[in-house]
Amino acid sequence: MARSTGVTLQIGGREVTISSPDKPYFPEAGHTKLDVVRYYQAVADGALRGISGRPLVLKRFPGGIHGEPFFQKRAPAKRPSWIETAVFAYPSGRTAEEVVVRDGAQLAWINNLGCIDLNPHPTRASDLVHPDELRIDLDPVPGVPWPQVLDVAAVARAVLADVGLTGWPKTSGSRGVHILVRIAPRWTFAQVKRAAQTVAREVERRAPALATSKWWKEQRHGVFLDYNQNARDRTTASAYSVRPTSDARVSMPLTWDELATCDPAMFTLATVPARVALRGDAHAAIDEHAGSLDALLALAASLGEPEKQDRNLPVILIGQAKQKADALAGLERWKARHPDVVARLAPAAYLVDANRGRSSAWYRVRVNLDAVPPELRPDEVAPDPDYDVASEWSGRFDPDDVA
Numbered sequence: 001m002a003r004s005t006g007v008t009l010q011i012g013g014r015e016v017t018i019s020s021p022d023k024p025y026f027p028e029a030g031h032t033k034l035d036v037v038r039y040y041q042a043v044a045d046g047a048l049r050g051i052s053g054r055p056l057v058l059k060r061f062p063g064g065i066h067g068e069p070f071f072q073k074r075a076p077a078k079r080p081s082w083i084e085t086a087v088f089a090y091p092s093g094r095t096a097e098e099v100v101v102r103d104g105a106q107l108a109w110i111n112n113l114g115c116i117d118l119n120p121h122p123t124r125a126s127d128l129v130h131p132d133e134l135r136i137d138l139d140p141v142p143g144v145p146w147p148q149v150l151d152v153a154a155v156a157r158a159v160l161a162d163v164g165l166t167g168w169p170k171t172s173g174s175r176g177v178h179i180l181v182r183i184a185p186r187w188t189f190a191q192v193k194r195a196a197q198t199v200a201r202e203v204e205r206r207a208p209a210l211a212t213s214k215w216w217k218e219q220r221h222g223v224f225l226d227y228n229q230n231a232r233d234r235t236t237a238s239a240y241s242v243r244p245t246s247d248a249r250v251s252m253p254l255t256w257d258e259l260a261t262c263d264p265a266m267f268t269l270a271t272v273p274a275r276v277a278l279r280g281d282a283h284a285a286i287d288e289h290a291g292s293l294d295a296l297l298a299l300a301a302s303l304g305e306p307e308k309q310d311r312n313l314p315v316i317l318i319g320q321a322k323q324k325a326d327a328l329a330g331l332e333r334w335k336a337r338h339p340d341v342v343a344r345l346a347p348a349a350y351l352v353d354a355n356r357g358r359s360s361a362w363y364r365v366r367v368n369l370d371a372v373p374p375e376l377r378p379d380e381v382a383p384d385p386d387y388d389v390a391s392e393w394s395g396r397f398d399p400d401d402v403a
Contacts, residue, residue, distance in 0.1 A: 007034060014082060014105040018112050025064040025116065028246040031269055036242060037111045042273035043240045044104045046253065046281035047118065050238035054120035055086045055098035057235045062114040065244040070360045075099045083109060086125035091232050100125050117241035130185035131192045132290065135236050136199055137226040138177040143347030144222055150260060152203060152211045152223040153177045157256060159202045163295035168286050171264040173243030173251035178236065182290040189232040195293045198300040200225035217351050218315045218368045239283055242269050253283040314369040316380040320362065320387045327363040330384045344372050362387060
C-alpha cells in the first residue's frame, strides 16, 4: 500500500502537517500515526489538562510501538514559532530547553514527532523548581492480581485523606494505577519526594501483606509504591496517554467508584473518545483541589528515617540485551536448562529491569533464588545474551539527553 506524503490539519487556527499519516503505529490493533493524532484531538481537553504548561520529555516512536523508541529532552531546533519552550534544570546541573504544550495544535505537532504517550514534568513553566503535582505510582510485582492493586489504591486514598489531600486515580495503561495529587507550588522536589515516600511507608504500615515501599527490586512483594517517580529527573505518562501496548491501551482518568469496578483493558485508543464524549473527564476538577504537604511532612518527621535495606539475597544475572524480547528469550533458555529450579520460583523471582542508555533503554534479567535451597541453586554463568552495556556510553554525548 502506497503511503501518502502528508496530511495537513487545521487546529485552532494553525496548520499542522502530519507526515506519513498511514504509517502503522499499532499493527495488531490496526491504528496508524494519524489515528494517534486524531485520538488526542478527540480527548484534547483532558489530555491538555494533564500536560498544559509543563515541560515535556519527548518519548518518540518513529517506527511505531515495535520500533525502538528514543528519549529527547531538548526541543528540536527546527520547530514552528508557535512552539513554546522552557529551560528545565536537572540534578547534574545541566539544563535542557524542553517543549511546553498548551493547545491542540502543539499537541498534534509532538504527536507527529512520534510521541505516542505524553511525559510531563510535575512542574509548570511558570515555576520550574516547585512541583504542583505529587505522583503515587502503584506498580505490582509479577503475579499480583488486579484486585490487590485496587486494595492498595484504596489504602493510599485513605492515607491521603487523613493528611487532607485529594487523590485522583487513573489506570497506568499497563498493570498498575497512578494517583495524582495537586499541591500548592511551595515545596521543593526533595520535599515532594519525601512526602511521596511517606505515603508509601504509611501504606506499607497499614497493609504490610499487600504493599511495599522497599526500594530494591529483589526485596519487593505485592504492590510497590514507586515514590522515586517524584525525583527531579523523572517524568510519568500523563492522563489519556496511549501506551505502547499491542491493544493501544490508555492511561485512563477515573473516579474512585469507576476505578473499583473497572477492567483496564476497557480503555483503548478506539474506545476512550466515545466514553469521554458521553461522560466527560473524570479529572475535570483536579486543578481546583491543590492541597498542602504540611501534614504529610509532619507525618514523615514522626516516622523518622527509613531503615536501611540489606540487599544480601542470592540474585544471579541471567542476561542483558538491547531489546526486551531478546532478554526474555534468554530467560526462557535459562528456564529450560533448570526446570527443577523453576518449579520453586514464583513470578516475582524473575527481575526484568529497564535501564537507561544513551538515548534509549537496555534490558537486564536477574533471578532471585532465595526460595531455592542453597545446594540446588545453579551457578551464575556468563549472561545469555550478553549485551555490551559499555557501548551505550561510547563517544561523546550529553547525559541529560537521556530521560
